[in-house]
Amino acid sequence: MSDLRTVLQDAASMLIAGHAAEDADDGRLQAELLYGKASGLDRAQVIAAGADAPAPAHLEAFRALLERRADHEPLAYILGRREFYGRTFLVGPGCLVPRPETEESVEAALAAVREHPQAQRLVRVADIGTGSGAIGLSIAAHAPNTKVWCTDVSSEALQWAGKNMRRFGLEDRVVLQTGDLLEAIDEPIDVLCANLPYVPTLDYEGLPPQIRDREPRIAVEGGTTGIEIIERLCDQMDAHLSEHAAVILEVGAGQMAWVEDLVVTALTDAGRPVTKTEQHRDLRGIRRCLEVRTGF
Ligand SMILES: C[S@@+](CC[C@H](N)C(=O)[O-])C[C@H]1O[C@@H](n2cnc3c(N)ncnc32)[C@H](O)[C@@H]1O
Missing domain, CATH: 3.40.50.150 (Vaccinia Virus protein VP39)
Incomplete structure (x- = not known):
């Protein structure tokens, strides 16, 4: 299974390709915030966990949030x-x-x-x-x-x-x-x-x-x-x-x-x-x- 850093990088690329993120920095930031929402971690904890494999439940929740974002729901609405x-x-x-x-x-x-x-x-x-x-x-x-x-x-x-x-x-x-x-x-x-x-x-x-x-x-x-x-x-x-x-x-x-x-x-x-x-x-x-x- 991929480590979290790779999962986030792939998510950022997906957001940029779908025009839901402006550039690499924005894509990465959005991916980290969405993963934080999915896992209950704050952004510093998400970054610190980069080498770990994400828990399957967190990964599933993250994918659902990513889909909403790719469908142009504003990041702020998803994060609340x-x-x-x-x-x-x-x-x-x-x-x-x-x-x-x-x-x-x-x-x-x-x-x-x-x-x-x-x-x-x-x-x-x-x-x-x-x-x-x-x-x-x-x-x-x-x-x-x-x-x-x-x-x-x-x-x-x-x-x-x-x-x-x-x-x-x-x-x-x-x-x-x-x-x-x-x-x-x-x-x-x-x-x-x-x-x-x-x-x-x-x-x-x-x-x-x-x-x-x-x-x-x-x-x-x-x-x-x-x-x-x-x-x-x-x-x-x-x-x-x-x-x-x-x-x-x-x-x-x-x-x-x-x-x-x-x-x-x-x-x-x-x-x-x-x-x-x-x-x-x-x-x-x-x-x-x-x-x-x-x-x-
Ligand atoms: C551009 S948003 C600004 C929201 C908030 N003030 C901000 O800066 O984030 C405009 C707001 O004006 C409200 N609005 C639109 N027409 C209005 C009217 N005739 N009287 C009072 N509010 C109105 C909308 O419902 C919306 O909440």
Whole structure:
């Protein structure tokens, strides 16, 4: 029987050939994580056991997980978790897998919370389209001076946010609400964050199958232009923001100028002077996160 190292190498090659892994490093990492899930070992233990023959029961469970991955089920769904901003979020079908670029929004929001005139008291934060709760719960966990409303139109997604809220012990400062955009919010918001769907309908069909066929369409597709839902949020914003407010939005590649114009126009038309606009780039250099402040 082959040793574990060979089994993992073969699995990595299979994942790369089926386009479920990008390159040798990614294939190897995925194989190790899947074997860890199948065997109950952590990654260090999997690597340390490389010269051993895998137990038949572990091998059988591993093959079943590999088949799911080869069938384009997201790795995070199979493992049931994804690391985001230093915490392990539970995820599964029904919620978007949090992406590393979304950590830019958390950074910008935490800076706005620190610099907000209410920072010594309570800063009211909203995360609209919360999914797993990635943005809102990360803010609540890092900034004890916040109360955070996490809303989503999908009650399935909110169930994941609820699991994560309880896992991180944030029930006393987080409110979960189902609803369209800001409709469920009944207090003025100081820091408004949203990572809403922004992929144009025409581009949606061309997405990789692990996104298009597995993650919820409602979490990804943003209508004909891609920014229709963001546009509606901008229309509703004025009625829900406090006097000193920051708006932090994730956008798709190439959408930044368009969305910045929408947000700035919505605020200035409402008689709110814009005091700061900043475009934060993600690790690939794409202008990904827009931050606009008014009143501070
Ligand atoms: C791109 S996902 C982001 C999930 C999470 N915030 C994250 O960054 O990982 C967009 C989320 O917005 C939700 N959504 C879509 N349309 C919405 C609407 N009109 N009102 C509120 N939430 C909406 C989807 O259900 C999904 O959970």
